[in-house]
Amino acid sequence: MSGADWTAVIPVKRLSAAKSRLRGAVLDARHEELALAMVRDTVTAVVLCARVSEVLVVTDDPAASAAVAALGARAVPDRPGAGLNAAMRFGADLVAGLSRRRAVLAGDLPALRPDELGEALEAAGPGRSFVADAAGTGTVLLTADAGQPLDPHFGEGSAAAHSASLARTLTGSWPGLRHDVDTAADLRTVLALGAGEHTCGLLRDLGLVADCGSGGVPAGPHR
Numbered sequence: 001m002s003g004a005d006w007t008a009v010i011p012v013k014r015l016s017a018a019k020s021r022l023r024g025a026v027l028d029a030r031h032e033e034l035a036l037a038m039v040r041d042t043v044t045a046v047v048l049c050a051r052v053s054e055v056l057v058v059t060d061d062p063a064a065s066a067a068v069a070a071l072g073a074r075a076v077p078d079r080p081g082a083g084l085n086a087a088m089r090f091g092a093d094l095v096a097g098l099s100r101r102r103a104v105l106a107g108d109l110p111a112l113r114p115d116e117l118g119e120a121l122e123a124a125g126p127g128r129s130f131v132a133d134a135a136g137t138g139t140v141l142l143t144a145d146a147g148q149p150l151d152p153h154f155g156e157g158s159a160a161a162h163s164a165s166l167a168r169t170l171t172g173s174w175p176g177l178r179h180d181v182d183t184a185a186d187l188r189t190v191l192a193l194g195a196g197e198h199t200c201g202l203l204r205d206l207g208l209v210a211d212c213g214s215g216g217v218p219a220g221p222h223r
């Protein structure tokens with residue numbers, strides 16, 4: 001099957017609590033801005049993916065809601081308020097609905113490129129499929145075909161948990177997709193890969209990088 005037949009769902013924690021393992025990578029006063037910049041770059045790439053027709057962001061954060069709406073995503077409140085997996089199930093199974101093909105991904109993929117997400121979605125078969133993070137232990141993308149509950153198992157060891165729940169592993173050369181940012185070391189890695197304009201621009205403003213490499217998706221209006 002081809003075409004823009006996917007709904008993407010991205011959960012985003014309240015920015016005041018988000019990316020706690022990344023605290024200290026920038027001045028504390030700019031930490032929320034960094035978390036939001038990564039969300040913006042992720043959403044920018046997902047909105048630009050040719051296989052995606054709708055992007056839902058599940059969040060209770062007002063600044064994140066406004067920012068993603070300006071990028072073309074639809075923000076919905078995190079009604080369950082019960083953590084990452086509940087937010088994903090809510091967005092994918094209740095808001096998007098089981099009749100859609102759904103893909104959930106984290107909001108901390110600032111080097112994501114639209115074409116690599118498109119390739120991963122192209123490779124997703126019937127049932128459920130997932131892409132493991134660069135370390136091979138976590139998960140960056142989980143998909144569910146129409147009619148199939150998402151059944152997410154994000155958290156520590158989620159790659160093994162998704163495999164055990166009979167989701168199919170997708171493999172490909174998708175460095176931006178596979179590098180989520182949890183720590184300052186991850187941030188250096190995605191900058192080397194080519195982070196998007198929001199993350200790159202903030203770090204440049206802060207004098208932490210002179211240049212962000214050649215990659216990334218430019219900021220700006222979409223589609």
Ligand SMILES: Nc1nc2c(ncn2[C@@H]2O[C@H](COP(=O)(O)OP(=O)(O)OP(=O)(O)O)[C@@H](O)[C@H]2O)c(=O)[nH]1
Pocket residue numbers: 010011012013014017018019020021022058059060078081082083084087106107108180182
């Ligand atoms: N809506 C919602 N999103 C969440 C929740 N917990 C995590 N997320 C989002 O899920 C994605 C992956 O989560 P993590 O990588 O653990 O990010 P994080 O929780 O901000 O990071 P740490 O504080 O360092 O654990 C990110 O986009 C988070 O914003 C939650 O309770 N509700």
Ligand SMILES: C=C(OP(=O)(O)O)C(=O)O
Pocket residue numbers: 106133137138139140153154155156157158159180182
């Ligand atoms: C949520 C996950 O991990 P992290 O919080 O380390 O990004 C995961 O990989 O399932």
